Amino acid sequence: xxxxxxxxxxxxxxxxxxxxxxxxxxxxxxxxxxxxxxxxxxxxxxxxxxxxxxxxxxxxxxxxxxxxxxxxxxxxxxxxxxxxxxxxxxxxxxxxxxxxxxxxxxxxxxxxxxxxxxxxxxxxxxxxxxxxxxxxxxxxxxxxxxxxxxxxxxxxxxxxxxxxxxxxxxxxxxxxxxxxxxxxxxxxxxxxxxxxxxxxxxxxxxxxxxxxxxxxxxxxxxxxxxxxxxxxxxxxxxxxxxxxxxxxxxxxxxxxxxxxxxxxxxxxxxxxxxxxxxxxxxxxxxxxxxxxxxxxxxxxxxxxxxxxxxxxxxxxxxxxxxxxxxxxxxxxxxxxxxxxxxxxxxxxxxxxxxxxxxxxxxxxxxxxxxxxxxxxxxxxxxxxxxxxxxxxxxxxxxxxxxxxxxxxxxxxxxxxxxxxxxxxxxxxxxxx
Amino acid sequence: xxxxxxxxxxxxxxxxxxxxxxxxxxxxxxxxxxxxxxxxxxxxxxxxxxxxxxxxxxxxxxxxxxxxxxxxxxxxxxxxxxxxxxxxxxxxxxxxxxxxxxxxxxxxxxxxxxxxxxxxxxxxxxxxxxxxxxxxxxxxxxxxxxxxxxxxxxxxxxxxxxxxxxxxxxx
Ligand code: FES
Ligand SMILES: [Fe+2]
Numbered sequence: 001x002x003x004x005x006x007x008x009x010x011x012x013x014x015x016x017x018x019x020x021x022x023x024x025x026x027x028x029x030x031x032x033x034x035x036x037x038x039x040x041x042x043x044x045x046x047x048x049x050x051x052x053x054x055x056x057x058x059x060x061x062x063x064x065x066x067x068x069x070x071x072x073x074x075x076x077x078x079x080x081x082x083x084x085x086x087x088x089x090x091x092x093x094x095x096x097x098x099x100x101x102x103x104x105x106x107x108x109x110x111x112x113x114x115x116x117x118x119x120x121x122x123x124x125x126x127x128x129x130x131x132x133x134x135x136x137x138x139x140x141x142x143x144x145x146x147x148x149x150x151x152x153x154x155x156x157x158x159x160x161x162x163x164x165x166x167x168x169x170x171x172x173x174x175x176x177x178x179x180x181x182x183x184x185x186x187x188x189x190x191x192x193x194x195x196x197x198x199x200x201x202x203x204x205x206x207x208x209x210x211x212x213x214x215x216x217x218x219x220x221x222x223x224x225x226x227x228x229x230x231x232x233x234x235x236x237x238x239x240x241x242x243x244x245x246x247x248x249x250x251x252x253x254x255x256x257x258x259x260x261x262x263x264x265x266x267x268x269x270x271x272x273x274x275x276x277x278x279x280x281x282x283x284x285x286x287x288x289x290x291x292x293x294x295x296x297x298x299x300x301x302x303x304x305x306x307x308x309x310x311x312x313x314x315x316x317x318x319x320x321x322x323x324x325x326x327x328x329x330x331x332x333x334x335x336x337x338x339x340x341x342x343x344x345x346x347x348x349x350x351x352x353x354x355x356x357x358x359x360x361x362x363x364x365x366x367x368x369x370x371x372x373x374x375x376x377x378x379x380x381x382x383x384x385x386x387x388x389x390x391x392x393x394x395x396x397x398x399x400x401x402x403x404x405x406x407x408x409x410x411x412x413x414x415x416x417x418x419x420x421x422x423x424x425x426x427x428x429x430x431x432x
Numbered sequence: 433x434x435x436x437x438x439x440x441x442x443x444x445x446x447x448x449x450x451x452x453x454x455x456x457x458x459x460x461x462x463x464x465x466x467x468x469x470x471x472x473x474x475x476x477x478x479x480x481x482x483x484x485x486x487x488x489x490x491x492x493x494x495x496x497x498x499x500x501x502x503x504x505x506x507x508x509x510x511x512x513x514x515x516x517x518x519x520x521x522x523x524x525x526x527x528x529x530x531x532x533x534x535x536x537x538x539x540x541x542x543x544x545x546x547x548x549x550x551x552x553x554x555x556x557x558x559x560x561x562x563x564x565x566x567x568x569x570x571x572x573x574x575x576x577x578x579x580x581x582x583x584x585x586x587x588x589x590x591x592x593x594x595x596x597x598x599x600x601x602x603x
Contacts (some may be wrong), residue, residue, distance in 0.1 A: 091484040092592060093492075163476045184494050189594035192559075215516035219506045240545040326593065347498045351507075355496045356479065358510055361600040368597065370557070 009424035013197040014413075015383035017419050021194040022375045026427075027322040034296050034426050035060035037163045039148040041298040041316055042076065043328065046145060046181045051208075052095045052110055058318055059137060059149050063179025065089055065099070066147060069111040074142065076149040077112040078135035093185070099134065103290045112136050116357075141269060144174040146314075164183050164241035164403035165294060169278040172290070172302050172312050176271035178335030181313060183346040186328040187355035193367035195297055195325040196423070198317035201363065202291045202299035204238045204248040204415030207388075212366055234288060236410035246415040247292025247300075251283070264310055265341050268334055279402060294354070295422060301353065309341065311349035323371050329354060389417035434494040436493050440535045440544065448573065450533040451580045456528035456550075460603060466539055467602065468508045471582045477504045478586040479567075479603060481594065493588055509599060519600035530569075542579075544573045550587065554601055563590055563596030567603060575588055 008017040008026075020026055042057045043066045054077055059418065063079040065088065077099075079087050086103035089096075098115065099108040105118040112134035120129070137149040138222070141158035143166065148158050162169065173180050187398050201208065215336035223265055240246040264272075264284075272281050289303040298316040316328040331349035333342045373379060392407050392414050400406035407414040440448065458467040473478070479497040511520040524594065532549040552565040572584040587603045 084478065091486055093483050094486045094489060185479070185492070185592075187496050188592065189598055191597050212518065215510040216506070218516055225491075228530050253475075347495075348505070350496060351499060351503050353480070355594050356599045358507060361598045364598045365600075366521040372558070 004386075006427050007424040009417075009420050010383065011421060014385065014387035014417065016386060017383050018374045018380045019422075020369060020386070020423075021196060022380070024321050024322040027319055029427060030296075030319065031061050033429065034423070035319070037155070037426075038152075038296055039139075039150045039155065039158050040296075041146060041148050041294065041314075043147045044145050044180075044314075044332075045074065045142060046180045048074070050095065052097055053093075054096065054110075056089050056091065060151060061319075062151075063087065064149070065094075066132075066149075067110055069109075071111070074140055074147055075111050076137035076140045076147075078137075080135070081106055082114065082132050082134065083117070083349065092369050102302045108134050117403060145169060146173060146249065151405045160180065161243055162245070163243060164245065165239075165245035165292065167403040168239070168247055168278070168290065168292065169294070169300070171276060171284055172300065173332075174281075175275050175284065176268060176336050177275055178271075178334040181335045182343075183331050183333055183342055183349075186316075186330045188326060188328050189348065189364075190324060190326050191368055192318070192324050193363045193364070193371040194323060195317040195319040196419075197367045197370065198315065198325065198327065199293045199295070199297055199299060200314065200419060201367075202301065203246045203293035203419050204254045204291070204410065204413070205412070206236070206411040208363075208366075212224075212362050213359055213362075215362060216251055236408070237400070238410055238412075238415040239292075239400075239402070239404040240407070240415055240418040241404040244295035244419050245293065246418055247290055248410050248415060249283075249290045249408065250288045251286040252288065253286075268337060269332070270427060271274045271336060283402065293419065295419065303352075304353050305348035307346065309343045309345045309348055311351045311353075313349050315353075317382045323375060327355075331362075335419045362382070379424075386413045386417045386420065389413040393417065438537055440537055444544070445533075445535050447500075448544060449533045451546075451573065451586060452530040452533065452548050452569070456530050457462060460526050460528055460571070462523060462566075464508045464512045464602065468505065470580070471501065471504070471585075473501050474583060475501050476584045479599075480524070480586065480588045482588075482590075482592050484592045495581070496589075496594075508602070510603075517600070522557045524601055525557075527553045529553070537548075538572060542575045543583075544571055544575070546571045550603060552603060554596070563598070565591070565594075565596070565601075565603070567601065 008020040038057055040361040047055055048068045051068055052071060053066050053190045056065055065077045065079045067075050069075050079089055082086060083104055083106050086101055088099040088101055097296055098110055103324050107115045109115055114129050137151060139150040139155050140152045141148055143158055151412050188320055236250040238246060238248050272284060291301045295300045297317040302312045307310045312332040314330045318326045320326055333345045389412055392412050397406040397408050435442045477499045478495050480493040480495050483492040483494050487494050495501050511517045514521045529551040530548050536545045548569045550567050554563040567587045567589040570586045571582055573580045574583050
């Protein structure tokens with residue numbers, strides 16, 4: 001496994017070894033070669049608005065505290081005492097003036113610096129207490145409020161890492177001067193499925209929607225709006241960008257009535273024009289739904305929820321093992337929106353995509369079934385098929401004017417295979 | 433919630449105590465539409481989990497479901513029709529145990545505030561592990577000629593993370 005020089009992805013035939021989706025050995029390698037070297041999403045700044053606010057999350061497989069320090073900057077600190085490793089925070093969120101270890105009492109400032117061990121006088125005189133603070137993630141950056149961190153000291157900047165997908169993210173997270181706001185703590189649930197199924201699902205698995213989501217798509221009261229789209233014509237395509245990111249957009253053909261735009265509150269529309277460029281506003285105007293994944297495990301969806309709201313929802317597929325993940329799900333609205341609108345976005349957003357969402361429940365059932373049925377040596381001899389990517393991989397759309405490379409049609413596996421190829425390339429590199 | 437009101441008399445108590453038993457029986461035999469008929473048109477159906485915060489902080493519950501009649505109807509319709517659900521086809525095998533019922537007179541005649549604990553045992557076909565969900569239920573009940581109807585329900589689950597995956601069962 002360590003020497004899987006040929007990788008897991010067969011680019012010639014559009015196949016991926018099942019091993020990639022079930023093996024704990026692959027999971028350990030993913031931690032080393034992907035999660036401890038990539039920019040990983042942790043939290044949104046509006047979750048920790050005040051000095052001393054913190055949430056506890058996981059960076060790779062290390063527990064971390066994401067805290068707003070006295071200088072009003074965000075620090076990401078390993079949630080493990082430098083003395084003998086106890087957790088500084090044993091809950092999931094709170095506000096504090098400092099971190100005092102409950103085991104033997106070492107006390108740290110909220111930026112992680114060691115204040116006192118309580119037994120400083122018993123240490124040798126040349127002890128460098130300055131180097132004994134909580135272990136900080138060397139790289140922490142925000143993109144329009146989205147906080148990412150990277151364990152790799154030599155990482156490229158977050159901006160560079162996001163590259164062209166940043167244009168789309170910006171349209172969703174920086175479309176008003178106030179920016180977006182998290183409306184509630186994240187829903188969290190465990191699913192016995194490999195984390196990559198989530199990333200792949202959001203980067204571009206249009207093929208699953210009609211069958212997996214037969215329930216909501218038959219019963220949804222927003223159907224009339226969708227029918228309107230059908231009548232007026234819509235365009236649908238994948239966008240893939242460097243580093244393995246991508247998204248799938250479905251939007252109203254330009255020139256057609258801007259029906260969907262009416263689902264944003266009137267008060268917000270002029271704000272979009274203030275914050276976004278003309279192309280981005282036009283994209284938002286015409287958009288029915290955009291789902292995407294920032295490599296490796298952050299996904300987002302901007303879509304209609306109910307008849308009158310559009311929600312931006314963010315999903316983190318946190319790997320627990322080769323066959324299990326923990327999912328975190330947030331819903332966002334524009335800070336400037338009125339409370340009534342925010343309440344509706346929250347309720348309707350979670351009706352669809354929350355821990356108990358009408359979409360989520362069927363996705364999770366089927367992802368778990370795929371993982372469980374693949375976890376045996378017989379099944380492992382038969383790779384997963386991504387074959388509908390192959391005929392389209394080398395023929396990007398030529399009329400795409402926005403960043404990234406577009407591929408039509410959207411009901412192929414181009415974006416998913418793009419993700420897997422990037423994953424495979426990273427898994428085969430061994431330099432650190 | 434039951435702070436301003438007083439406990440009901442024995443006769444009302446027995447009636448209110450029976451109500452969640454009958455309700456649990458409907459859900460366990462998957463009579464979801466009959467169950468849904470127990471709600472008023474103004475229903476607000478809320479399920480919460482918690483953020484695990486330090487004990488000094490107030491308990492921090494937040495909704496994972498917050499639905500009106502329309503939204504709840506869609507949820508019920510989805511799992512009632514075998515062609516429209518994967519999460520409940522084949523059906524989850526369930527038992528709901530309801531206990532610790534308390535009941536108080538509500539804000540006007542014929543309105544009651546009821547509390548109970550619910551323990552949902554759920555076994556998914558093909559899943560080696562069974563799920564347990566425990567919660568505190570707070571109901572506003574309205575008595576009409578047919579018995580009680582639920583006008584508001586809040587179920588506070590004693591969990592920060594749904595460790596058994598998403599929850600397609602009703603509570
Ligand atoms: S482990 Fe933290 S003070 Fe000892
Ligand atoms: Fe889905």
